[in-house]
Amino acid sequence: MLGIYIHIPFCKKSCHYCNFHFSTSLKNKEDMIKAINKEIYQKAILNNDKVSTIYFGGGTPSILDVEEINLIIENIYKNFNVGKNIEITIEANPDDLSKYKLNDLSKTKINRISIGVQSFIDKELKIMNRVHDSKKAIKSIEMAKKYFNNISVDLLYGVPDSSIKSWNYNLDTISSFNINHISAYALTVEPKTALESFINKSILSMPDEDLVYSQYKLINEKLSSKKFINYEVCSFAQKDFFSKNNSAYWLRKKYIGIGPSAHSFDGKSRSWNISNNKKYIDQIRDGDNYYKKENLTKVDQYNEYIMTGLRTIWGVSVKHIESNFDVRFKNYFLKKIKSHIAKKNVYKEDDLYLTTQSGRFLADGIASDLFLVNLKN
Ligand SMILES: C[S@@+](CC[C@H](N)C(=O)[O-])C[C@H]1O[C@@H](n2cnc3c(N)ncnc32)[C@H](O)[C@@H]1O
Ligand code: SF4
Numbered sequence: 001m002l003g004i005y006i007h008i009p010f011c012k013k014s015c016h017y018c019n020f021h022f023s024t025s026l027k028n029k030e031d032m033i034k035a036i037n038k039e040i041y042q043k044a045i046l047n048n049d050k051v052s053t054i055y056f057g058g059g060t061p062s063i064l065d066v067e068e069i070n071l072i073i074e075n076i077y078k079n080f081n082v083g084k085n086i087e088i089t090i091e092a093n094p095d096d097l098s099k100y101k102l103n104d105l106s107k108t109k110i111n112r113i114s115i116g117v118q119s120f121i122d123k124e125l126k127i128m129n130r131v132h133d134s135k136k137a138i139k140s141i142e143m144a145k146k147y148f149n150n151i152s153v154d155l156l157y158g159v160p161d162s163s164i165k166s167w168n169y170n171l172d173t174i175s176s177f178n179i180n181h182i183s184a185y186a187l188t189v190e191p192k193t194a195l196e197s198f199i200n201k202s203i204l205s206m207p208d209e210d211l212v213y214s215q216y217k218l219i220n221e222k223l224s225s226k227k228f229i230n231y232e233v234c235s236f237a238q239k240d241f242f243s244k245n246n247s248a249y250w251l252r253k254k255y256i257g258i259g260p261s262a263h264s265f266d267g268k269s270r271s272w273n274i275s276n277n278k279k280y281i282d283q284i285r286d287g288d289n290y291y292k293k294e295n296l297t298k299v300d301q302y303n304e305y306i307m308t309g310l311r312t313i314w315g316v317s318v319k320h321i322e323s324n325f326d327v328r329f330k331n332y333f334l335k336k337i338k339s340h341i342a343k344k345n346v347y348k349e350d351d352l353y354l355t356t357q358s359g360r361f362l363a364d365g366i367a368s369d370l371f372l373v374n375l376k377n
Helices: 029-045 066-079 099-106 122-128 134-147 164-175 194-200 209-224 244-250 277-286 298-311 318-324 327-342 357-361 363-370
Strands: 002-008 050-058 081-092 112-118 151-157 181-186 228-232 235-238 254-258 263-265 269-273 291-295 346-349 352-355
Touching: 002 244, 029 066, 029 254, 029 277, 050 066, 050 244, 066 081, 066 099, 081 244, 099 134, 112 122, 112 134, 122 134, 134 151, 151 164, 151 209, 164 209, 181 209, 209 228, 209 357, 228 244, 254 269, 298 318, 298 327, 298 352, 298 357, 298 363, 318 327, 327 346, 327 363, 352 357, 357 363
Parallel strands: 002 050, 002 254, 050 081, 081 112, 112 151, 151 181
Antiparallel strands: 181 235, 228 235, 254 263, 263 269, 269 291, 346 352
16 A cells, blocks of 8 residues: 655745745746656666555645646556556646636546635635635535545634634534534744744734634534544545545555655655755756665654544554554653643543544643653663
């Protein structure tokens, strides 16, 4: 089982909060597609696993022409061993989704679309510097429903100037569309973003943690009444609509990342491609090295297992720790987890340790308390 992630490093405009890798200049678009196709060919030679998911992320994959997207998909099919019930997702921005584009996309092998709405409130979309407005966000979902059965929408909470009332409005609006998957991210202030400089200059301020937690609780309340499961901190889906791509990522399955800045993981090592469009294109063309690789130690693998387990409904299994690591890891985990159980952020079910609702919101902090720095005998 293998996932393929394709990073499309172009956006129309720079959102104030985002530090993913992208360029707002499309001048290298054709050369980028060629380089991506060459990387697909090279990586396929080294890999025979059956591909179960393909994910176009970015950046903004929907900025590409449908012919360009199709070329990449066909190239993957030609070179990799692609499974039958494959999930193929494309991230799309509402401003790219005309009915013609949706119609053309629906004729490709893509069977899942993830729309980056972020908010249905114009004031919030302006603060974020999104290209689209709320009217376009609504229209894009209405139209996408005519062409795709499997739709996800991305929303952001914890936004400056947001409140419980504004978040409630966003949740009511998304609920009215009856879609089956929602990714809701708490906005984080990333280094070197416009948002960081607005915060430093006191032009904007981030909401306090209590409000952000209340907003997280509200998503759970509203969506659980519609039978959504919070299968990972940011991911909410009805039964049968969990993203196979996201689930595989959180269950630490293998994936290959293609394109500038894309990461790959094979269970024991991680590699990441250079985050520069021109250098990526040149180095792929010239056969030079375009990525760095890190072998994961047992301590790294344990830390990652704890972090991903606590973020999800699949939890942390003591048997897994014992059989994949050793008794020192198990003893350390069992000693450190006690205080989190006492605070009711974690509970035990048979062999599994799982986060409660409050604990899942705090999963990264709890995980860092359980991380091993080094291992003493
Ligand atoms: C990087 S975007 C790529 C897809 C598409 N361009 C979009 O904007 O939806 C994927 C998701 O990451 C989220 N994201 C980016 N920066 C973030 C931040 N600082 N805090 C929380 N979510 C963030 C975006 O809002 C989006 O939903
Ligand atoms: S959030 Fe999406 S559209 Fe905005 S800059 Fe980041 S990748 Fe581009």
